[in-house]
Amino acid sequence: MNLLRSRFAQAVLILIVAFVVLKFGIRPAAPWSVLTLYMAIVLLAVLVFVSSDSDSWRDFVWPIRATLVDPNRRLARLVFLIVLPLLFGYYAYTQAAAKPQAPPELRAVHPAPPASIQFRGKEIQITGLDNPLRKDQASYKKHVAAGAEIYIRNCMYCHGDNLDGRGHFAHGFNPPPANFQDPGTIAMLQEAFLFWRIAKGGPGLPKESTPWNSVMPAWEDRLTEEQTWQVIMYLYDATGQHPRRWEEGH
Amino acid sequence: MGRGALIARPLAVVAAVALALGAAPSRAAAQAGDATAGKAVYERRCAGCHGEKGDGKGPAADLLVPKPRDFTMGLYKIRTTANKVPTDQDLFRIITDGMPGTSMPAWAVLTERERWNVLAYIKTFAGEKLKEAPKKVELPKDVPSSEASIKRGKEMFEAIECHKCHGTDGRGDGPSRAELKDEWGNPIAPANLTKRWTFRGGASRTEVATRLANGVLGTPMPAFLDSVEKPEDIWHLTNFIQSLGPDSPHYATLVTVTAVTGAIPDDPNAEFWKKLTPNNIPLMGQVIVDPRNFNPAIDLVAVRAAYNDQAIVFHLTWDDPTQSADEPAKKLFADAIALQFPPQITAGPERPYFLMGDGSDAVYLLRWENGKGVSEASANGPGKIAAIAGGEARGNAVFTNGQYRLVITRPLVSKDATRPTFTPAVFVPVAFQAWDGGAGETGTRMSVTSWYYLRLEEPQSNRRFVIPPVVAILTLAAMLVVVRIAKGRA
Amino acid sequence: MRRALTAVVAVALVAGVVFVAHRPDQAGAQGGGTIEAAVTFAGAPVIEKLKVNKDTEKCGTETAIEKVVVGPNKGLAYAVVSVAGAKGAATAKKATIDQHGCKFVPHVQAMTPGEVEIKNSDDILHNIHTYSTANASINKAQPKFKKVMTEKFEKPEIIKVTCDVHSWMLGWVAVMPHPFFGVTDANGATRIENVPPGKYSVEVWHETLGKQTKEVEVKAGQTAKVAIEMKK
Numbered sequence: 019m020n021l022l023r024s025r026f027a028q029a030v031l032i033l034i035v036a037f038v039v040l041k042f043g044i045r046p047a048a049p050w051s052v053l054t055l056y057m058a059i060v061l062l063a064v065l066v067f068v069s070s071d072s073d074s075w076r077d078f079v080w081p082i083r084a085t086l087v088d089p090n091r092r093l094a095r096l097v098f099l100i101v102l103p104l105l106f107g108y109y110a111y112t113q114a115a116a117k118p119q120a121p122p123e124l125r126a127v128h129p130a131p132p133a134s135i136q137f138r139g140k141e142i143q144i145t146g147l148d149n150p151l152r153k154d155q156a157s158y159k160k161h162v163a164a165g166a167e168i169y170i171r172n173c174m175y176c177h178g179d180n181l182d183g184r185g186h187f188a189h190g191f192n193p194p195p196a197n198f199q200d201p202g203t204i205a206m207l208q209e210a211f212l213f214w215r216i217a218k219g220g221p222g223l224p225k226e227s228t229p230w231n232s233v234m235p236a237w238e239d240r241l242t243e244e245q246t247w248q249v250i251m252y253l254y255d256a257t258g259q260h261p262r263r264w265e266e267g268h
Numbered sequence: 269m270g271r272g273a274l275i276a277r278p279l280a281v282v283a284a285v286a287l288a289l290g291a292a293p294s295r296a297a298a299q300a301g302d303a304t305a306g307k308a309v310y311e312r313r314c315a316g317c318h319g320e321k322g323d324g325k326g327p328a329a330d331l332l333v334p335k336p337r338d339f340t341m342g343l344y345k346i347r348t349t350a351n352k353v354p355t356d357q358d359l360f361r362i363i364t365d366g367m368p369g370t371s372m373p374a375w376a377v378l379t380e381r382e383r384w385n386v387l388a389y390i391k392t393f394a395g396e397k398l399k400e401a402p403k404k405v406e407l408p409k410d411v412p413s414s415e416a417s418i419k420r421g422k423e424m425f426e427a428i429e430c431h432k433c434h435g436t437d438g439r440g441d442g443p444s445r446a447e448l449k450d451e452w453g454n455p456i457a458p459a460n461l462t463k464r465w466t467f468r469g470g471a472s473r474t475e476v477a478t479r480l481a482n483g484v485l486g487t488p489m490p491a492f493l494d495s496v497e498k499p500e501d502i503w504h505l506t507n508f509i510q511s512l513g514p515d516s517p518h519y520a521t522l523v524t525v526t527a528v529t530g531a532i533p534d535d536p537n538a539e540f541w542k543k544l545t546p547n548n549i550p551l552m553g554q555v556i557v558d559p560r561n562f563n564p565a566i567d568l569v570a571v572r573a574a575y576n577d578q579a580i581v582f583h584l585t586w587d588d589p590t591q592s593a594d595e596p597a598k599k600l601f602a603d604a605i606a607l608q609f610p611p612q613i614t615a616g617p618e619r620p621y622f623l624m625g626d627g628s629d630a631v632y633l634l635r636w637e638n639g640k641g642v643s644e645a646s647a648n649g650p651g652k653i654a655a656i657a658g659g660e661a662r663g664n665a666v667f668t669n670g671q672y673r674l675v676i677t678r679p680l681v682s683k684d685a686t687r688p689t690f691t692p693a694v695f696v697p698v699a700f701q702a703w704d705g706g707a708g709e710t711g712t713r714m715s716v717t718s719w720y721y722l723r724l725e726e727p728q729s730n731r732r733f734v735i736p737p738v739v740a741i742l743t744l745a746a747m748l749v750v751v752r753i754a755k756g757r758a
Numbered sequence: 759m760r761r762a763l764t765a766v767v768a769v770a771l772v773a774g775v776v777f778v779a780h781r782p783d784q785a786g787a788q789g790g791g792t793i794e795a796a797v798t799f800a801g802a803p804v805i806e807k808l809k810v811n812k813d814t815e816k817c818g819t820e821t822a823i824e825k826v827v828v829g830p831n832k833g834l835a836y837a838v839v840s841v842a843g844a845k846g847a848a849t850a851k852k853a854t855i856d857q858h859g860c861k862f863v864p865h866v867q868a869m870t871p872g873e874v875e876i877k878n879s880d881d882i883l884h885n886i887h888t889y890s891t892a893n894a895s896i897n898k899a900q901p902k903f904k905k906v907m908t909e910k911f912e913k914p915e916i917i918k919v920t921c922d923v924h925s926w927m928l929g930w931v932a933v934m935p936h937p938f939f940g941v942t943d944a945n946g947a948t949r950i951e952n953v954p955p956g957k958y959s960v961e962v963w964h965e966t967l968g969k970q971t972k973e974v975e976v977k978a979g980q981t982a983k984v985a986i987e988m989k990k
Contacts, residue, residue, distance in 0.1 A: 083754055086750065086751050086754040086755070087751070087754050087755045095751065098747070099744060099747055099748070099751075102743055102744075102747060103739075103740040103741070103743040103744040103747070104740060106739050106740060106743040107736040107737060107739050107740030107743070108736065109739075110735050110736040110738075110739035110740075111732055111735070111736040114731050114732035114735045114736065115732040117522075117524065118522070118524075118723060118725075119521075119522065120521045120522040120695070120720070120721040121695055121721065123617075124617070166316065167316070167327045170316040170317070170326075170327055170328040171327060171328055171331060172555075174316075174328065174371075175553065175555060175562060178373060179313070179316070179317075179371075179373045180313075180373065180375075180377050182377070184373070185373075186371060186373075187552040187553060187555075189519070189550060190550040190551065190552040190717060190718075191552065191717075191718050192521075192718055192719075220621075221621060221626065225618065228617065229621070230618065230619050230620060230621050230622055230629075230719070231619075231622055231718050231719050232718075233552075233556065233622065233623075233716075233718050235555065235556040256312075351894060352894060352895060427901060427902070427903065428883060428899060428901040429882065429883035429901060429902075429923070432812065432883055432923045433922075433923070443811050443812035444812065444922065444923050444924070444925070447922075447924075447925035448922055448925070449922075449925070451889065483897050483898075485895075485897070488885070488887065488897075488922030488923075489897070490885040490886075490887065490897040490898050490899040490922070491897060491898050491899065492898075492899050494898060494904075494907070495898060495899040495900060495901055495904050495907075496901075497903065
């Protein structure tokens with residue numbers, strides 16, 4: 019009998035190949051929870067496959083049943099009867115002895131901005147606001163250069179030289195500094211949102227975004243309105259991202 | 269035979285695919301870069317620190333310690349050569365991997381081509397000074413690490429007086445420390461040999477041996493290749509240095525407080541504390557409130573903690589090259605450290621602002637200061653710290669060879685609402701602050717952390733010894749039932 | 759009584775100088791002349807005192823960084839006097855720097871290109887750290903068991919020598935392209951012998967006070983005196 023013709027062997031082989039591909043074929047490596055989920059789906063698919071008709075099912079179940087009842091396979095049966103309870107027992111031990119992990123910090127990453135803010139005592143309408151410096155195209159380079167200098171003297175320590183959120187203080191803080199290279203950050207946001215976040219920093223976050231834990235300073239204490247817009251321009255220029263526009267009629 | 273081949277072939281294919289996917293791309297061989305193309309990369313990525321002219325005077329330079337490299341001198345710290353000139357591969361590696369413990373990040377985000385181009389451009393700043401051909405340093409034959417080799421390395425460490433700068437235990441606290449300057453006249457700190465992950469030129473054995481052999485150019489670190497008793501002493505020294513600390517700090521995210529039935533020693537050097545696993549917490553500069561601290565002196569505190577039915581005891585270990593007390597005239601301040609908790613442990617995620625609270629929510633500080641000992645305080649921000657009357661905490665600190673070890677003891681249950689009561693199995697927010705007064709740190713010039721969690725483990729239960737056998741027996745029973753049913757059907 | 763003694767001493771001194779001047783020296787024999795330089799500085803000496811926090815049994819508890827050393831009659835010590843533009847073969851004498859009492863001895867010296875012997879007489883760790891551009895910079899450790907190291911200074915330049923372990927240690931080595939040089943003594947005086955006759959400019963270099971030059975004419979068998987006052 020050719021082993022590969024056996025439904026059981028096929029099922030096992032598919033599972034092994036799927037595991038190897040999922041485990042080593044995905045870069046960066048997927049976490050175990052994701053892997054478990056994928057493997058469960060593969061297992062379901064395999065079960066559907068082997069039970070597609072009754073012959074196939076019988077073929078699949080045969081080796082299992084044989085192990086359970088066949089007098090010639092007493093040894094294999096004995097091995098399973100010893101090994102499986104030990105494995106389950108060991109798993110139970112690892113679960114019981116596991117050290118508790120710090121609870122996850124759940125937070126809203128991009129909370130809705132307020133309609134307006136008080137910036138150094140001046141009211142600034144956030145909704146519908148665009149970067150006023152962009153109107154003056156002739157000075158674009160000048161503003162970006164000024165923004166670069168502001169960034170490197172203030173923001174670099176956390177957000178990194180490469181704007182990837184990997185500055186030298188980054189590994190010490192949770193939540194980690196924003197990665198501006200990530201298309202899920204500034205590219206999804208209007209410039210006015212950034213203005214709000216930079217001006218008000220961690221303490222200005224709404225409660226669902228854990229304002230007590232963010233180390234982002236409120237930069238209105240240090241940067242002027244123009245400087246804030248300049249550094250925003252630098253963020254987009256240096257990463258090649260484009261700010262989201264306000265939707266018409268909003 | 270045929271069957272074996274059939275199985276073996278797919279397995280071989282799977283293995284080959286896995287290998288191909290998992291293998292890291294090999295480092296490229298040296299390439300000739302295009303300096304003109306490199307100029308554009310340089311001005312966009314490097315000039316902020318190293319300056320348009322390559323003189324290390326970019327707009328960020330004054331905030332950085334160590335200072336950005338001045339390329340005009342053609343002096344490079346990290347090189348694998350016996351002479352002054354580094355190989356292109358040396359420079360390429362630093363650009364690619366960065367320099368740990370400095371502001372130089374890894375530029376692996378640039379393409380290899382861009383890195384070679386920027387390298388070619390950087391070399392133009394030094395002009396004639398890099399004209400000499402690099403000459404590879406020849407390391408003596410490798411001596412693998414062993415107890416005997418480490419012992420010999422320690423002897424050599426003492427004989428060649430590494431401790432003059434690096435300190436007796438290698439924590440960078442030697443007597444010459446304060447005098448050291450680099451060739452640009454900037455103060456420079458000797459490496460803390462117990463924190464290998466901060467080594468500028470890398471922490472591998474070959475890298476450490478190379479630094480020992482040919483020195484660190486432009487700094488006080490001399491070449492030792494001709495100055496050890498026997499050439500292989502370079503490797504003994506390397507093995508000894510590698511034995512001084514772990515290769516990585518393994519930062520903790522949760523501080524576990526061990527349950528103890530008896531008394532907990534208040535001697536920081538007691539054997540009891542050595543048996544507990546340290547929870548390493550990284551500390552960062554405080555850059556929110558003026559004056560800011562971009563270059564914090566204390567970057568790590570190792571926290572151990574235990575509790576019994578009466579008290580909770582914290583054991584903190586951190587490196588500080590000098591023991592200093594308050595002497596404002598000399599710009600010296602008292603070394604200090606603080607643990608911060610919410611005044612009350614509540615169930616929800618809400619807690620006070622991590623930086624010593626704010627006007628609406630206070631924090632509780634358990635603070636130790638050199639010369640004053642342990643005190644308890646309530647803070648509504650870094651500038652608003654008020655001592656709590658009727659202190660219940662006490663402490664005991666020792667300072668040896670550039671390291672503080674401190675024990676703080678506090679009752680588990682507090683008398684009033686200004687300080688928390690600790691309960692087992694509850695996640696308690698905790699944060700840390702530290703000051704190296706000898707480095708001029710005081711007030712908001714400090715190292716900080718954001719909120720971490722601390723948890724008093726449940727008193728030792730025998731759960732983990734009871735559950736597994738029960739599970740095993742139940743599994744066996746279930747299997748026997750299945751076999752019985754299967755046999756019955758057959 | 760005292761006056762008589764002074765007179766005797768004065769006579770003896772004059773006699774001595776006359777005797778030295780008339781000594782049939784080799785310079786005359788080879789057809790060269792001698793330059794006697796007297797370097798002075800009108801200002802106050804600059805000597806910084808420093809408490810020592812290590813190796814006190816070798817270095818003492820206090821040390822001095824001698825930036826400007828002024829002797830009797832304003833004589834400036836440790837100035838390198840050389841004949842600019844002169845040509846001549848290297849001297850055979852090997853230069854030596856000793857690290858003794860946590861000081862470089864001599865504090866300043868001049869040499870023709872070649873080897874220099876670096877000694878460690880202190881039985882503690884020093885490191886020889888040179889600041890040079892024409893020659894290769896050196897930063898080599900010299901532990902207590904390494905009594906002598908030999909290095910090469912092959913190109914003319916003035917090299918600063920430091921020890922990072924003992925930051926106050928400072929020495930200077932002037933590598934000269936010719937053998938016509940001297941370093942002033944505690945009285946600010948030095949002699950350069952066997953100088954081929956001709957018109958020269960004499961160059962004086964001092965670590966803190968910089969450079970100055972003065973014209974001088976050297977005649978065969980004669981001594982040309984040159985007095986140079988260094989200014990801040």
